[in-house]
Amino acid sequence: MDERPITRWHRGHARPLEARDGAETPRRYGPVDAEVDALLEGAALVDLSAEARMAVTGRHRARFLHAMTTCQVKALEPGQGNYGLAVDRGGKLRGQFWLECEADRLVMSAPAPWLESLRAHFEAHRVADDVKFEPLAPVSTLALIGPRSEAALSAALGEPVGLDAPYAFRDTEIAGIPVRVRRNDQRLLTPGYDLVVAPDEAVALFEALVAAGATPAGSEAFDVVRVGRGVPRDGLDMGEANIPLESQVLYDTMDWDKGCYIGQEVIAMMHYRGRPNRHLVALRLADDAPLPSVGDEVLAEDGRAVGVVGSAASHPRLGGPVALAVIKRKYTEGGAALALSDARRVTVAPLPLFAAP
DSSP states (O other), X not given: XXXXXXHHHHHHOOHHHHOXXXXXXXXXXXXXXXXXXXXXXSOEEEEOTTEEEEEEESTTHHHHHHTTBSSOOTTOOTTOEEEEEEEOTTSOEEEEEEEEEOSSOEEEEEEHHHHHHHHHHHHHHOSSOOOEEEEOXXXXXXXXXXXXXXXXXXXXXXXXXXXXXXXXXXXXXXXXEEEEEEEOOTTTTSSEEEEEEOGGGHHHHHHHHHHTTOEEOOHHHHHHHHHHHTOOOBXXXXXXXXXXXXXXXXXXXXXXXXXXXTTHHHHHHHHHHOOOSEEEEEEEOOTTOOOOOTTOEEEOTTSOEEEEEEEEEEEGGGTEEEEEEEEEGGGOSTTOEEEETTSOEEEEEOSOSSOOO
């Protein structure tokens, strides 16, 4: 685990920013407490270069995606964007994504494996629509996250950011480096911006943002805040077996006024007439307990499986070791006592564990 200063670390080990083989965010750059503090109270810089992009083109591109996703697409104009979900006909989650509207195309971004899954899902429903899905050249995505992210980005730009609408974006330069800046408060439910840059310029941009006041943060700190706010990650906390309404964070992103889309009937019925049978909650473990693994079963007192563990993190800000888990509604009351498959006791805690600013 390398805890040297970020500038030296990246000059000697730049590969995590430049890799295009699905490399994950470095685990940490320095003391994790400082990185968590920056995400919660300052301006943290996170490498999310494992994300990929694809172009959606054709005359029917906006109409098609509007009918395939939970977010508004048809009303978007160039420079505007959105965050949304795709679900299948049964209302099951197929993936989260970000969307940018350009003059002649829509650009969709998501973690690489899930973006390919989304493309396959869309292709399976494309019949006579004039719409095409094409992978775009690799880029590096850096996320500037935290209550002071706007101040740090303004300092790097030398001017106000000027992106007031959620997911609005513009192309500009930072330290002479061409970069696309997109407002994005969804990653950790706090003010933030995505900066999309050519891979060979990523290290220089990273260092320019650090010089402007950003604190590098790795995946360990990112997951502490993500788990604490109950933000699910595709493939870990929720996936194709889950309905998005099982997560309050995803529930809150749904556009209830946009009209019909694939899976909308199931989603709307659950929203207006009932409640999900399962919910994403936090499970507290004993202070000295090792973190559980993704996929571990959660058991009731009688030994019946009532849920599955997803992400896990441990930090004083969380109050110790915590795991996210989707469990049956009957057991989601705060303080409910459950167990893991290895007999370790866990206690249910409602999300979020700490509020967004």
